[in-house]
Amino acid sequence: MVNFMLMITADFENIASLQPQGGCDDPNFYYLFKVKCGNCGEVSQKETCVTLNETVQQAKREVHLLQKCKFCARDGTVTMIPGKGRPLTSELAEEGKYAPVMLFDCRGYEPVDYIFGSGWSAESAAGTKYEGIDLSGEDFSEYDEKGECPVMISNPRSKFEVVK
Template structure:
C-alpha cells in the first residue's frame, strides 16, 4: 500500500487560496489523472476520473473505495481510495516561497497516479477579498480584473506532482 499526496503550485498574481469549488474535500470535484500499473508499468490511455462522492464496494466485501480498475495489458486489478482531510488551498505565501500545497491524499493499491489534469470547478480569492468561482483551468491559466482591489488578477504556470507518503 502506497499513499500519494497530490500537490499543486501556480503563479498567483494578486490572488490566494486556490482550491476546488467546494473545498479540498468537495465530494463532487473530479480529480483527473492517468494511472500507471504497478505490475507491468502500463500507463492508462485516458485520464481516470476519481471523486470522493463516487464509491464502489471492494470485492473482498470489506469497505468501499473510490475506484476499482483492471490494467488493460496485464489484467491486474487495482484500487484508488481518496483520504479526505489532508489537503489545503494554495496560498500566495506558498507561491512566493516556491512551495506546493497538498490537495488530496490517494491510497493506491496496484497503481501509481501520474499527470494530474487541471480542469473546471476551481475557486480563488483576491488579496482584497473578492471571490472568483467556477474557474476553468483546463486552458492552463485564468485572468480577470478585481474591481474592489482595482488590479488585474491571474493564475498561470500550473504545476502538480504526486509524492509518495509513508
C-alpha cells in the same frame, strides 16, 4: 498500499488562495489523472476520474476507483482520503512551494500526470471570490473591481508525492 499526495502550485498575480471549489474535501470535485500499473508499468491511455461522492464496493471495503490493467489484467484500486488537503496560498506560490490537495491510497496503481480542469475557486488579495475557474487551458485572468487591480493564475503545476 502506498499513499500519494496530490501537490499543486501556480503563479499568482494578486491572488491570495486557490483550492477546489467547496474546499479540498468537496465531494463533487473531480480529480483527473492517469494511472500506472504497479505490476507491469503500463500507463493508462485515458485519464481516470475520481470523486469523493462516487464509490465502488471491493471485497470488504469501499474504493473510489476499481480498474483492471488493460495490459496485464491485474486489478488496482484508488481510495481518496479526505482531511489532509489545504489551499495553495500566495505565500507558498511565491516561494515556488506546493500545497497538498488530496491524499490517495493506491493499491496496484500509481497516479501520474494530474490534469487540471474546472471547478476551482480562488480569492483575490482584496477578498473577492472567484468560483468555477477552469485551469485546463489558458490562464485565468480577471479584473478585481474591489481591489482595483488585475488578478491572474498561470502556469498551474502538480506532482504526486509518496506519503508514509
